[in-house]
Amino acid sequence: MPILEQAPPESRVLADSVPPPAEQGVRVILDDAGIRRSITRIAHEILERNDDAESLYLVAIPNGGVPLARLLVENLKQIGGRDIPLGILDTTLYRDDLVIRGERPRLRETEMPSSVDEKLVILVDDVVSTGRTIRAAMDALMDFGRPRGVQVVSLVDRGHRELPIKIDYVGKNIPTRADEKVRLRGQGAGDDPLEVVLMTHADEAVGGPAEAGWGERR
Amino acid sequence: MIGNDLLGIEDLPREDIETILATAERMQEIGTREVKKVPTLRGRTIINLFFEPSTRTLSSFEIAGKRLSADVVNFSVSNSSVSKAESILDTAKTLDAMDPDCVIVRHGVAGVPKRIADVLDAPVINAGDGYHEHPTQALLDLLTVHQEKGRIDGLTVAIIGDILHSRVARSNIYGFTKMGAEVRVAGPPTMLPSNVEALGVKAYTSLREVLEGADVVMALRIQTERLEGAFFPSIREYSATFGLDRAKLRYAKDDAIVMHPGPVNRGVELSHDLADHRPSVILDQVRNGVALRMAVLYLLSGRPSRAKAKDAEG
Numbered sequence: 001m002p003i004l005e006q007a008p009p010e011s012r013v014l015a016d017s018v019p020p021p022a023e024q025g026v027r028v029i030l031d032d033a034g035i036r037r038s039i040t041r042i043a044h045e046i047l048e049r050n051d052d053a054e055s056l057y058l059v060a061i062p063n064g065g066v067p068l069a070r071l072l073v074e075n076l077k078q079i080g081g082r083d084i085p086l087g088i089l090d091t092t093l094y095r096d097d098l099v100i101r102g103e104r105p106r107l108r109e110t111e112m113p114s115s116v117d118e119k120l121v122i123l124v125d126d127v128v129s130t131g132r133t134i135r136a137a138m139d140a141l142m143d144f145g146r147p148r149g150v151q152v153v154s155l156v157d158r159g160h161r162e163l164p165i166k167i168d169y170v171g172k173n174i175p176t177r178a179d180e181k182v183r184l185r186g187q188g189a190g191d192d193p194l195e196v197v198l199m200t201h202a203d204e205a206v207g208g209p210a211e212a213g214w215g216e217r218r
Numbered sequence: 219m220i221g222n223d224l225l226g227i228e229d230l231p232r233e234d235i236e237t238i239l240a241t242a243e244r245m246q247e248i249g250t251r252e253v254k255k256v257p258t259l260r261g262r263t264i265i266n267l268f269f270e271p272s273t274r275t276l277s278s279f280e281i282a283g284k285r286l287s288a289d290v291v292n293f294s295v296s297n298s299s300v301s302k303a304e305s306i307l308d309t310a311k312t313l314d315a316m317d318p319d320c321v322i323v324r325h326g327v328a329g330v331p332k333r334i335a336d337v338l339d340a341p342v343i344n345a346g347d348g349y350h351e352h353p354t355q356a357l358l359d360l361l362t363v364h365q366e367k368g369r370i371d372g373l374t375v376a377i378i379g380d381i382l383h384s385r386v387a388r389s390n391i392y393g394f395t396k397m398g399a400e401v402r403v404a405g406p407p408t409m410l411p412s413n414v415e416a417l418g419v420k421a422y423t424s425l426r427e428v429l430e431g432a433d434v435v436m437a438l439r440i441q442t443e444r445l446e447g448a449f450f451p452s453i454r455e456y457s458a459t460f461g462l463d464r465a466k467l468r469y470a471k472d473d474a475i476v477m478h479p480g481p482v483n484r485g486v487e488l489s490h491d492l493a494d495h496r497p498s499v500i501l502d503q504v505r506n507g508v509a510l511r512m513a514v515l516y517l518l519s520g521r522p523s524r525a526k527a528k529d530a531e532g
Contacts, residue, residue: 094257107240
């Protein structure tokens with residue numbers, strides 16, 4: 001780091017113009033612009049299918065669902081002229097593999113601004129595969145009331161379903177091998193663009209959007 | 219990832235404390251829901267093995283377990299004499315044969331939870347052992363302070379009262395110093411362990427001095443039921459010298475908070491007024507206790523057993 005800081009301005013410009021070396025086994029399959037286009041289309045589809053927009057309630061599944069749901073809320077406001085409530089629902093405590101895994105995953109944020117009674121809930125996730133997270137999310141959702149209906153948005157459907165879960169709005173179908181990983185990276189704000197990457201040599205170090213660690217105020 | 223048992227703060231690495239606190243902060247949200255229950259530990263059995271009477275800690279662990287959907291069984295064994303150490307282990311082994319996923323132990327003698335952990339397959343949580351440690355109390359105190367102050371690092375924490383006989387003080391001294399706070403203790407000289415400064419704290423015998431610049435003031439309970447022999451002339455004298463009220467609290471920082479592990483001897487450690495109102499955060503401590511214990515139960519219970527883990531290693 002200090003070396004870069006001490007480098008004269010010319011060489012920094014030069015360094016910027018050289019593309020960063022491609023990460024081994026990591027391929028970008030959806031860039032920021034593509035993601036935004038998909039989300040805009042999905043916002044139109046949601047309003048097309050549900051004529052009572054006042055009962056809509058978006059629920060993001062962290063971490064990847066959160067930046068996408070924020071984008072959707074913006075789009076829905078632009079298109080439909082209405083503020084749609086946005087909740088965040090962590091599904092970790094509802095997972096079906098906690099006992100088998102042994103290790104305990106880190107809990108993520110849950111913040112549901114109001115009850116979901118009689119609401120039309122749109123669950124938003126970044127990548128759906130086995131369908132187990134959506135199953136867990138539906139269980140969790142029922143602890144916050146009795147929604148009138150539940151629909152699911154996923155930016156990527158990568159197949160390998162293990163449960164009878166249907167995705168109502170898909171950004172992109174991406175056929176994958178079971179041992180590959182698909183991740184959404186970035187927050188989509190400032191100079192942190194969103195991108196979906198396919199990792200052929202799954203490396204846990206390349207995770208989803210960074211989580212706030214303990215000690216950082218939320 | 220934290221180890222198998224939670225026996226004390228002394229041997230708990232700082233990163234494990236942070237994992238537990240981060241998890242507890244998430245668990246707090248469940249307590250605000252209308253349905254205060256998640257299915258995480260469904261089908262798991264948690265045993266509260268208490269050799270000492272307890273209402274608060276026992277019910278806190280019980281509620282924590284139930285909010286995670288575990289089946290919670292309370293075994294209260296009143297006889298806790300040291301000479302029956304053998305039968306304590308027998309009791310523990312008997313319980314172990316019932317395949318619990320976690321055993322929570324309180325005992326009047328230091329080290330008993332450790333001895334039980336040595337023979338049990340299930341993880342063991344120390345809910346207070348003699349004058350040794352009470353780790354979940356210290357962790358819930360850390361959680362409460364972090365919630366109030368936004369940090370622990372760099373704070374000044376004054377612990378006041380019977381340091382000698384307090385497992386709460388000991389666990390909190392380890393916990394707060396590990397997390398970067400400056401810890402001071404004060405009390406009658408007879409109630410300060412002679413080597414207390416070896417724990418990395420400063421000892422005072424003047425209330426005014428210990429309060430000077432404190433961000434957190436923690437009063438300890440005078441455990442009249444446990445004290446044998448004379449440690450101070452009278453309760454009234456203790457209260458006059460080390461009891462806190464609003465006037466004395468002015469020596470501390472303007473935004474200092476007051477804590478107490480409960481139950482408060484009103485008019486002894488704290489004035490009535492201080493026991494009930496801000497800046498005391500005693501009921502927040504109780505509330506946080508449930509979330510904190512949920513976090514510990516989530517992180518420890520129902521993981522593949524010790525025996526299986528050893529098999530996997532071998």
